[in-house]
Amino acid sequence: MGHCGRCVFVAISVVVTLFVIGSSNTLHGQASTPGGFIDSATSVGLRPRFSAAQIHAWLPARGLFTFPTPYSTQGIRITNASDCSGAADCVAPIGYSYWSNINNHANSDTMLIVLGLDRRRGGGGPTLFTYNKRTGETRNAGPLFSADSPYSWSLAEGWYFSAMRPTALYVNEGGRMLRYDVQQRTFETVFDVRDRFGSDKFIWQMHSSADDRVHSATLRQDGSFEMLGCVVYDEAVGRAAFYAKKGDFDECQVDRSGRWLVIKENVDGRDGEDNRIIDLQSGQERLLIDSNGAAGHSDIGFGSMIAEDNFNSLPGAVRRWDFAMDVSGGQPATVRGQGELVYQLSSWTSGVGHITVGSAQRATSLAQQAACVSNAHRENLPRVNEIVCFTLDGSLKTLVVAPNLTDLNAPGGGNDDYSKLPKGNLDPTGEYFIWTTNAGSDRLDAFVVRVPWNTLSEPGR
Numbered sequence: 001m002g003h004c005g006r007c008v009f010v011a012i013s014v015v016v017t018l019f020v021i022g023s024s025n026t027l028h029g030q031a032s033t034p035g036g037f038i039d040s041a042t043s044v045g046l047r048p049r050f051s052a053a054q055i056h057a058w059l060p061a062r063g064l065f066t067f068p069t070p071y072s073t074q075g076i077r078i079t080n081a082s083d084c085s086g087a088a089d090c091v092a093p094i095g096y097s098y099w100s101n102i103n104n105h106a107n108s109d110t111m112l113i114v115l116g117l118d119r120r121r122g123g124g125g126p127t128l129f130t131y132n133k134r135t136g137e138t139r140n141a142g143p144l145f146s147a148d149s150p151y152s153w154s155l156a157e158g159w160y161f162s163a164m165r166p167t168a169l170y171v172n173e174g175g176r177m178l179r180y181d182v183q184q185r186t187f188e189t190v191f192d193v194r195d196r197f198g199s200d201k202f203i204w205q206m207h208s209s210a211d212d213r214v215h216s217a218t219l220r221q222d223g224s225f226e227m228l229g230c231v232v233y234d235e236a237v238g239r240a241a242f243y244a245k246k247g248d249f250d251e252c253q254v255d256r257s258g259r260w261l262v263i264k265e266n267v268d269g270r271d272g273e274d275n276r277i278i279d280l281q282s283g284q285e286r287l288l289i290d291s292n293g294a295a296g297h298s299d300i301g302f303g304s305m306i307a308e309d310n311f312n313s314l315p316g317a318v319r320r321w322d323f324a325m326d327v328s329g330g331q332p333a334t335v336r337g338q339g340e341l342v343y344q345l346s347s348w349t350s351g352v353g354h355i356t357v358g359s360a361q362r363a364t365s366l367a368q369q370a371a372c373v374s375n376a377h378r379e380n381l382p383r384v385n386e387i388v389c390f391t392l393d394g395s396l397k398t399l400v401v402a403p404n405l406t407d408l409n410a411p412g413g414g415n416d417d418y419s420k421l422p423k424g425n426l427d428p429t430g431e432y433f434i435w436t437t438n439a440g441s442d443r444l445d446a447f448v449v450r451v452p453w454n455t456l457s458e459p460g461r
Contacts, residue, residue, distance in 0.1 A: 033431075035066075035073030036452040040398035041277035044346045047403070052440025059439065064136040067268065067402050067449070075402065076138060077113050078113060078129050078434070078446040081461055083140055085122030089412055089443040092116035092123075093436045094423045095157035098207070099254070100300045101428035101434050102448075103161040103182075109134045111427070112152070112182060113434065114144065114169060115446050116156035125152035126159070128182055131448070136253040144169075144182060163210045163428045165258070174202050177215060177233070191233045193219060196240055203231065207253045209284070212301075214258030215282070218251055232280060243278065254280075256357075260323045262300055266290075272310070277323055293319060293339045301357040306371055308352050309339065316352035318344030318371075320392050328430040343373070343390045350377040350384045356425045368393070369379055372457065374435055376406040376420045387424070387433060387449060402449045405439040411440025420444070426451070 010332045039045065047070065059065060062080050067073050084090035086113040092115070094101055103112040111131040117123025124143035131138045145152040151171070162168040162179070171187075175194035178187050193201050203217035204227075213236050219228045229244040230252035243252070249265040250273055257261070271290040288294045295307030305321040312319070319339035345352055353375035372389035383405065389399040404422040413420035413436075416418045424435025434448045 001417050002142050004277050029235075032454045033074065033450050033452040035071055035400050036455040038455065039068055039383070039398045041343050041390060041398050042346065045400075046380055046382060047386070047400075049380055049385060050403060050405065051441075051452055052407065052410065055439045056441070061139040071400070071402050073402050074450040076136075076450075078131070078138060079115065079117075079140075080445060081443065083117055083123065083127070084443070085161065085444070088122035088130055089414070091122035091436060091444040091446060092118050092155040092157065093413060093419045093421070093444060094425065094434065095155075095447070096296075096423060097354040097425050098427060099158060099160035100163070100425055101161070101446075102425075102432060103166050104163060104428040105133070105166065106429050108166065111432070112161070112167065113446070113448075114156060114159065114161070114182065116154065117143075118155060119147075119148040119153055120381075125149075126154055126156040129446075144180070144185070153362070158205060160206075161210075161428070162171075162208070162212055168212075170206055170208060171428035172206055172217070177203060177206055177217060190215060190235060191240065193217070193231055197231070197242070201228070204283045205251050205253075208256030209254055209451055210256040214254050214370070216252050216254035216261060218249070230261065232261055234258075243276075247274070253300055253301060255305075255323070257302045260300070260303055262298075262305060264295065271398050272296075272441070275305075279323070286319075295321075295322075297352065297354045299355045299357040301369075304357075306342070306355050306357055310351075310359075312341075312344075314341065314344045315348040316343070316344035316350070317341055318352055318355065318373075318390075338395050341396075342392045342394060343371070343396065345384065346382045347384075349379060350375060350381055353421075356422060370399075370453075371435060372401070372426060372451065374404050374424050374433075375406055376421050378408050385430060387435070387460065388424075389451060389453075391456070397456070399452070401433070401451055404435065405437045405447070407438060407440040410438045410440045410442070412441045413444045 062077050065075050067075050070387045076198045081087035081092050105111040113129040117127045121124050126144045128141040130141050159171050167181050167183045169180045171180045177190040200222045206217045215233045217231050219231045227249040233240045246267050250264040252263040261278040264273045267274045275288040275294040291311050293309045297311045298307035303323045307315045309319050370391045374387045375384050378386045387401040391397045406422045422435040422437045428431050432448050436444045436446050
């Protein structure tokens with residue numbers, strides 16, 4: 001969560017995700033999907049924002065709908081007031097862009113979604129929702145845990161679905177990383193840091209490779225909550241490694257291949273967070289300092305990172321990095337000569353927000369992939385109050401997907417802007433984007449939009 005002052009207990013907002021742009025009008029076998037339109041990252045064009053009355057005139061109580069023109073994309077309303085006792089504001093904001101709330105439903109008609117419904121505000125705790133892709137039926141399938149379970153009090157922040165196992169949800173509990181089967185309601189322990197690092201330790205901010213083999217987590221001290229460094233666990237061989245912090249530690253994340261680790265911390269004591277990039281095979285460590293493009297909001301694909309660069313001369317600049325590029329200099333070396341610009345904003349008024357690479361592909365070059373982002377601002381700024389996607393080939397070609405429906409002045413989501421921001425993520429198939437928004441009302445709800453990748457790849461676009 002680079003460049004974040006409140007990352008000890010929460011994540012931040014906005015999302016970007018990678019997908020493959022094919023020569024045909026499909027993505028991962030996706031049929032042609034309606035809606036969306038092409039824009040440029042340098043465009044200053046604006047669309048009128050919808051009022052709360054307009055939004056609720058066309059929103060269903062739950063289920064499938066179509067966003068109005070010019071978007072015309074397929075949306076799905078997941079939650080409503082009936083999911084919270086007394087119609088309270090109980091839907092917890094989606095925590096971050098790289099923790100998938102949707103399962104890998106590629107071979108099923110049914111999509112599984114896990115959301116936190118705060119028990120303190122009339123919710124049932126972490127709750128399973130289902131969406132039938134064939135019929136459009138959307139339903140609340142009930143809490144994942146009984147009321148006497150301590151897990152029922154969780155907001156499910158930092159929990160995420162496996163990229164491979166359709167019913168497996170990664171859950172942290174004290175020093176343990178767990179896999180929880182949301183259908184069988186059974187737990188499996190992946191690893192327990194207390195076995196090696198002591199009973200007074202716990203883990204935070206977990207991540208996993210796409211094959212479920214390598215996992216990373218921040219190691220923290222009980223009582224003081226101090227961040228001590230990063231633990232990486234190779235499940236295939238049962239081996240754990242620890243990378244102690246060198247500066248002001250924020251977080252760490254293993255890439256989707258399981259080979260690379262990125263640690264965000266202020267190593268040199270200047271500017272802001274730097275990036276330690278570690279090859280877990282060779283042990284080589286490189287340093288990308290903040291002023292030379294180190295990641296702010298970012299996410300990691302297969303040996304690559306898509307990251308916002310807050311030292312760039314352009315507003316909201318997003319650049320792509322390849323970890324395998326040769327690096328000159330000593331050890332640790334400074335990453336240079338990389339970071340091609342792939343997206344930007346038209347104004348310095350707002351940042352680009354958070355980035356996700358939820359559907360990144362191992363065997364596809366970055367230049368053939370794309371990403372998505374969502375953010376919100378009180379001003380009507382170009383693309384800032386919309387869900388947008390952009391190619392990673394440097395063309396700055398942008399797909400405008402949907403309005404995010406967020407009003408930072410409305411009460412829904414609480415008293416701080418952070419909780420109201422439309423943080424979201426793409427599912428492992430790359431077809432659906434989920435986020436929470438207040439839709440101008442007094443409560444947050446969760447929505448999904450089907451991303452029309454075919455519009456981005458159509459000839460002549």
